[in-house]
Amino acid sequence: xxxxxxxxxxxxxxxxxxxxxxxxxxxxxxxxxxxxxxxxxxxxxxxxxxxxxxxxxxxxxxxxxxxxxxxxxxxxxxxxxxxxxxxxxxxxxxxxxxxxxxxxxxxxxxxxxxxxxxxxxxxxxxxxxxxxxxxxxxxxxxxxxxxxxxxxxxxxxxxxxxxxxxxxxxxxxxxxxxxxxxxxxxxxxxxxxxxxxxxxxxxxxxxxxxxxxxxxxxxxxxxxxxxxxxxxxxxxxxxxxx
Numbered sequence: 001x002x003x004x005x006x007x008x009x010x011x012x013x014x015x016x017x018x019x020x021x022x023x024x025x026x027x028x029x030x031x032x033x034x035x036x037x038x039x040x041x042x043x044x045x046x047x048x049x050x051x052x053x054x055x056x057x058x059x060x061x062x063x064x065x066x067x068x069x070x071x072x073x074x075x076x077x078x079x080x081x082x083x084x085x086x087x088x089x090x091x092x093x094x095x096x097x098x099x100x101x102x103x104x105x106x107x108x109x110x111x112x113x114x115x116x117x118x119x120x121x122x123x124x125x126x127x128x129x130x131x132x133x134x135x136x137x138x139x140x141x142x143x144x145x146x147x148x149x150x151x152x153x154x155x156x157x158x159x160x161x162x163x164x165x166x167x168x169x170x171x172x173x174x175x176x177x178x179x180x181x182x183x184x185x186x187x188x189x190x191x192x193x194x195x196x197x198x199x200x201x202x203x204x205x206x207x208x209x210x211x212x213x214x215x216x217x218x219x220x221x222x223x224x225x226x227x228x229x230x231x232x233x234x235x236x237x238x239x240x241x242x
Contacts, residue, residue, distance in 0.1 A: 003148060006170040023181060024072040025099075025160065026061060027139065028087075030054045030080050032105040054084045062094055072096050075139045075160070078103035078123035081130040088130040098127055099137030100156075108144040117150050124154060139183075152176045 014021045031050030036042050058074075065072055074091050076098050081088045091098055100123045102108070108116055120138070128134040136157040140147050143161040148171050151159055158179040159171070171178040 002173075004172045006172055007165070008167060008169070010167070012167055024065075024070065025139075025183065026072060026074050027101055028053065028058065028074045028076040028080055028091075029101060029105050030077070030083070032077060032079060054080055054087055058084075058087050059090075062090055062096075065096070066094060073099055073137060075099045075101035075137070076127060076135075077101050077105055078119075078126040079105075081123075081126045085130050088127070092131050092133075097137065098131045098133075098135055099139065099160075100124060100127060100135045101139050102141050105141050107142050108140040108147055109142050111144060113146045113150070116144055116146055117153075120150055120154055137181075148178060149173070152178050 029050070030053060031047040034043060034047040034050055061072075074096055076088065076091075078100070081098075088098060100120065103119050103123045103126070106116075106119055108119075111119065124134055134155075136155075137160065138147075138151050138156050138158070139160045143159075147161070148159065152171075152173055156178060158181055160181040160183050162180050162182045163184065165180075165182045168182065169180050171180055
């Protein structure tokens with residue numbers, strides 16, 4: 001049976017009659033994207049930059065979320081769960097969700113169906129081993145034509161790879177359903193807006209902008225001074241001469 005895409009046509013009711021629902025998700029990966037060159041050498045600086053997340057960034061994010069009493073989802077590579085079990089345990093201990101994100105951040109569209117099936121299974125098993133509960137959510141590194149079918153096959157409940165919609169929708173194949181949670185990526189690093197590869201460079205002033213939380217109240221507007229045109233006296237001066 002063909003995969004069907006089912007939408008709500010804008011009629012969505014959030015729990016507790018909330019006006020809006022927000023999901024914070026973090027792709028938890030490391031230096032997997034940094035591959036050796038033709039001579040088998042790895043760029044040390046690029047690799048260690050990728051390893052900042054599992055060594056340092058994860059603990060800062062957990063502290064910030066805890067301070068604001070916010071729960072989030074960490075889409076975690078199986079290889080990261082294998083190498084950093086303490087970080088995964090801390091995510092779970094803080095009440096956050098651990099979802100799947102490939103094993104070594106594989107580009108799913110470059111895998112055969114069997115290779116991708118193996119990646120999903122190994123990631124599921126490793127996260128279960130580290131988190132003591134299996135993941136039910138998934139985000140691929142570039143989804144393949146087989147991804148949805150394989151996630152339905154392996155019992156996943158939601159996927160997060162679409163950028164095409166604001167509201168969640170459902171993939172259905174026979175009696176199996178998979179919720180799609182659309183996403184929009186952004187990054188705030190070093191107190192300013194980080195330029196994404198697919199976006200034009202932000203103006204210099206916005207890259208240096210500082211963000212405050214909670215937001216400060218807006219300053220009252222300044223009164224505008226009325227200026228006269230060159231060669232003409234202000235209306236008030238004309239009236240005084242009459």
